[in-house]
């Protein structure tokens with residue numbers, strides 16, 4: 001039974017991941033989500049069901065358009081597979097329906113802003129506003145304990161990021177500040193601050209490694225959202241364990 005549910009949930013995640021690609025690309029590009037139907041950006045050929053099976057179409061077509069053979073961005077299958085696996089992981093790992101849904105919501109927001117950041121280097125306000133309202137409803141139905149942890153999480157995400165954005169003078173963008181405020185509303189103070197700490201830590205480690213190996217040039221703008229994705233998911237799913245290890249080392 002559990003295996004059947006796992007397959008359903010993985011499929012749901014794959015299909016939603018495919019939808020998140022469309023949402024991210026179209027909202028960042030200022031287009032409608034509904035029309036026109038999906039098409040190849042190079043030759044304009046309308047995509048059929050055979051081209052739209054998450055992950056498998058990309059693998060089957062070896063990453064190229066069926067008609068014009070232009071390369072398809074690997075972002076699509078990566079987001080599809082990540083959403084599917086994160087949905088499944090949240091189902092298997094968390095202790096309650098509420099925590100599982102919270103994991104799904106967090107993963108959904110992160111996958112959409114990953115697409116907008118990697119393609120247009122921006123986090124659209126429309127998407128942040130939509131998720132802010134969705135998360136507010138979710139926390140009214142499933143309040144955190146204490147209930148004010150949700151607004152306090154939003155406020156602390158916003159204030160901490162704003163201070164760092166002001167101090168770093170452009171090292172952190174306005175989109176990042178708002179993104180952490182929205183995520184804080186969903187996960188509360190502790191997880192959002194830990195998530196921010198882990199995001200910058202992972203970003204710094206990979207940044208230094210990139211500079212040392214010559215993969216990244218000095219002053220080259222690097223998208224920050226991939227690190228936010230890793231940091232926030234680590235904080236949400238493993239936060240309690242990470243903090244227990246930290247206190248254990250400290251005292």
Ligand SMILES: [Zn+2]
Nearest residue numbers: 040043065068
């Ligand atoms: Zn094409």
